[in-house]
Amino acid sequence: MCRPRWHTVFRRLPLVNRLLKTFWLxxxxxxxxxxxLAWKVPAVxxxxxxxxxxxxxxxGNQETFLINLPEDRILVGLxxxxxxxxxxxxxxxxxxxxxxxxxxxxxxxxxNVVIGVGSRLASSTETTGAFIEWALHFPARGTLxxxxxxxxxxxxxRNGTVQAGTREFAELDGTVREKFVSAAxxxxxxxxxxxxxxxxxxxxxxxx
Amino acid sequence: xxxxxxxxxxxxxxxxxxxxxLLYNPFLDKPGVSPLAVTKDRKIELTFSxxxxxxxxxxxxxxxxxxxxxxxxxxxxxxxxNHTRIWVTLxxxxxxxxNGLGIKYSSESEDTALLKGKAMANSLWHxxxxxxGTLLIDQTENYWxxxxxxxxxxxxxxxxxxxxxxxxxxTAGPSALGTARVTGGSGRFDQLLGEAVxxxxxxxxxxxxxxxxxxxxxxxxxxxxxQSATERVSSRL
Numbered sequence: 001m002c003r004p005r006w007h008t009v010f011r012r013l014p015l016v017n018r019l020l021k022t023f024w025l026x027x028x029x030x031x032x033x034x035x036x037l038a039w040k041v042p043a044v045x046x047x048x049x050x051x052x053x054x055x056x057x058x059x060g061n062q063e064t065f066l067i068n069l070p071e072d073r074i075l076v077g078l079x080x081x082x083x084x085x086x087x088x089x090x091x092x093x094x095x096x097x098x099x100x101x102x103x104x105x106x107x108x109x110x111x112n113v114v115i116g117v118g119s120r121l122a123s124s125t126e127t128t129g130a131f132i133e134w135a136l137h138f139p140a141r142g143t144l145x146x147x148x149x150x151x152x153x154x155x156x157x158r159n160g161t162v163q164a165g166t167r168e169f170a171e172l173d174g175t176v177r178e179k180f181v182s183a184a185x186x187x188x189x190x191x192x193x194x195x196x197x198x199x200x201x202x203x204x205x206x207x208x
Numbered sequence: 209x210x211x212x213x214x215x216x217x218x219x220x221x222x223x224x225x226x227x228x229x230l231l232y233n234p235f236l237d238k239p240g241v242s243p244l245a246v247t248k249d250r251k252i253e254l255t256f257s258x259x260x261x262x263x264x265x266x267x268x269x270x271x272x273x274x275x276x277x278x279x280x281x282x283x284x285x286x287x288x289x290n291h292t293r294i295w296v297t298l299x300x301x302x303x304x305x306x307n308g309l310g311i312k313y314s315s316e317s318e319d320t321a322l323l324k325g326k327a328m329a330n331s332l333w334h335x336x337x338x339x340x341g342t343l344l345i346d347q348t349e350n351y352w353x354x355x356x357x358x359x360x361x362x363x364x365x366x367x368x369x370x371x372x373x374x375x376x377x378x379t380a381g382p383s384a385l386g387t388a389r390v391t392g393g394s395g396r397f398d399q400l401l402g403e404a405v406x407x408x409x410x411x412x413x414x415x416x417x418x419x420x421x422x423x424x425x426x427x428x429x430x431x432x433x434x435q436s437a438t439e440r441v442s443s444r445l
Contacts, residue, residue, distance in 0.1 A: 024218060026221075027218035027219065028218075029218070030224075034222070035323065039323055044316045044317060044318050044320045046316065086279075086281045087280045088278030096298065097309055102296070102311070123336075128394070128396055129341075131395070139291060139316075139330070145391055166332075
């Protein structure tokens with residue numbers, strides 16, 4: 001019995017005439033090309049500004065963040081206040097949130113470039129204890145969760161500690177200083193700025 | 209010329225097949241079962257409306273289909289934050305009573321990998337619960353099934369809408385079991401560490417307006433008993 005030659009059978013199949021071969025080649029190129037595109041081209045490219053970190057004597061690092069007032073305010077929610085920010089915001093009354101004050105800001109680096117957003121929650125009459133805290137979110141870097149002392153120091157600072165950090169800040173611990181600096185310019189356009197200075201070291205004392 | 213056309217048509221068909229294969233790959237589906245379903249820890253269940261108009265405040269870069277709310281809220285147009293969205297919403301308990309305030313930051317993540325079915329976001333909840341305290345939830349979320357099951361069908365629909373039933377656990381990490389990390393800030397949560405998951409339940413979506421009928425849920429598991437946490441707060445005071 002004569003066995004068929006496979007290459008002869010293959011050639012006789014209608015799918016493998018030249019035009020169809022070109023089509024199948026294009027199909028393969030389409031699949032591989034799309035896969036390569038999906039693999040190589042990043043779907044998300046988060047913009048990152050250069051970090052302005054000063055190295056400290058103890059091996060930690062210090063960074064200063066600024067909030068210009070009023071331009072960096074996103075939200076101010078005060079219980080019982082007649083006007084909230086932004087205009088049109090319906091802030092819940094004391095029956096829901098007590099005396100808790102909520103503020104949302106854009107956060108800048110020391111070069112005055114916006115690099116993140118943050119929220120400041122504060123309450124002085126909370127039954128479980130007064131608190132002031134920040135959540136600072138930097139999309140390209142991570143988040144810092146900061147608890148501040150309720151009573152400011154004699155020099156006007158409010159000191160605090162880092163409760164938690166994520167991604168770039170995950171292995172860091174340290175202290176935070178918050179200060180409101182009034183505007184030197186009395187024209188009324190600027191109210192001043194909030195300065196947040198973080199001093200961070202590796203959790204186990206390593207250099208960061 | 210006819211060979212070029214055959215190649216081009218083949219390439220288009222190939223690319224389309226690849227995209228369909230990616231979208232309907234059953235191996236990329238994530239089960240909708242909460243990793244905290246069987247935990248013995250104390251659980252706090254919170255819900256919120258995931259419709260931007262129901263939020264106290266919603267803002268993003270202003271170029272999305274969802275309109276920032278209220279009208280005059282600052283938009284996040286600066287390059288470093290233009291992949292970020294902010295929600296400020298009231299949180300309710302399981303009976304619908306207002307239980308606190310939540311601020312959610314959600315930033316698109318560079319960990320997004322379409323080939324692996326990952327449309328990732330780095331999210332953060334800053335939460336205040338009156339008479340209990342404050343806490344922070346740090347999580348990564350995967351929006352792949354949300355895009356595949358809701359957004360794409362809505363765009364393909366002639367009415368630009370999607371209606372159906374969707375329920376997923378959105379939290380994908382960073383903890384090993386795919387849970388979010390919880391850090392207590394003040395009050396009863398002071399110094400507490402826990403886990404959380406966020407779920408999303410949807411019934412309606414418009415390709416022109418965004419979410420129409422959606423509810424989010426947060427399940428927070430606190431490993432310590434309330435009693436011990438209260439004792440520690442008392443000792444600090």
